[in-house]
Amino acid sequence: MPDTHHRIPSFVHQRNRLSEGQQHAWDRWWPEYGGDVAEVERLEPEALFGRTAPVVLEIGSGMGDATAEMAAAAPEVDHLAVEVYEPGLARLLMLRQEAGLENLRLLRGDAVDLLDRAVPEGLLEGIRIFFPDPWPKRRHHKRRLVQPGFVALAASRLRPGGWLHLATDWEHYALQMREVCDACPLLHRAPAAGPEGWLPRPDSRPLTKFEQRAEREGRAIRDLLYVR
Ligand SMILES: C[S@@+](CC[C@H](N)C(=O)[O-])C[C@H]1O[C@@H](n2cnc3c(N)ncnc32)[C@H](O)[C@@H]1O
Structure with a gap:
């Protein structure tokens, strides 16, 4: 497996102030439902969620809307959101409380x-x-998350039969994702994908406002689903 220890991070960490509401949610709920990647020695879902259930990891939950929706739609599954952007994590904590999502935990740091x-x-x-x-500029492509070393790592963490679901509205990145995942020996493209490999958006992935805009602007959204 390529060396993941010397890779370039897929994000740029910015210190972002939390809004008053976000700060309140953070102070109140982060100690209970949040944590730092750096402090996790070994992920133990039973201890984290207080039950035994399938665990789905989301990398880059952003502002959290889709994450909260997916957790609400699948209460039988435990959802772990990993993000570096603190205002987004704080907002997701608020959404978590509003909807009473017992099956959602948050981690801050590099997935x-x-x-x-x-x-x-x-x-x-x-x-x-x-x-x-x-990372659309050519000289920044090396920062893209979906690269061979990462995909090999991610695939190894899936149970046999487990899945990797990717989506992007950047055609060039979609092609890179497809090439890299097709080449990963542990993964197989989901049979429901069309001949080009793209999957129609599954119901499990909520349609976001951002995506509605992309559609209006005529940019295709590419979903890719792989199974270990
Ligand atoms: C373009 S945003 C998309 C957010 C969300 N998934 C959505 O669809 O709106 C990508 C997010 O991934 C996060 N991110 C990038 N690399 C990450 C990493 N290695 N670990 C955790 N989060 C990461 C960024 O902070 C950013 O919020």
Whole structure:
């Protein structure tokens, strides 16, 4: 497996102030439902969620709307959102409380570090990566999350039969994702995909405002689903 320890991060960490409401939610709920990737030695879902259930990891939950919706739609599944953007995590904490989502926990930090160090092989039911930062400039392509070393790592953390679901509105990145995942020996493209490999948006992925705009502007959204 390519060395994931010397890779370039897929994000740029910015110190962002929380709004008053976000700060309130953070102070009240973060100690209970949040945590730092750096402090997780070994991910133990039973201890984290207080039950035994399939665990789906989402990398880059952003502002959290889709995450909260997916957690509400699948109460039988435990959802772990990993994000570096604190206002987004704080907002997701608010959504979590509003909807009473017992099956949702949040981690702050680099999901690649989490997968690499702390997630045992074969643990996860699924991994979601929706609209990862596209890094459109050629000289920034090396920052893209979906690269061979990362995909090999992610695939190894899935249980046999577990899935990796990716979505992007950047055609160039979609092609890269398809090429990299097709080449990963552990993964197979989901049979429901069309001949080009794209899948119609599954109901499990909520339609976001951002995506509605992309559609209006004529940009195709590409969904890719792979199974280990
Ligand atoms: C373009 S946003 C998309 C957010 C959300 N999935 C959506 O569809 O609106 C990508 C997010 O991924 C986060 N991110 C990028 N690399 C990450 C990493 N290695 N670990 C955790 N989060 C990451 C960024 O902070 C950013 O919020």
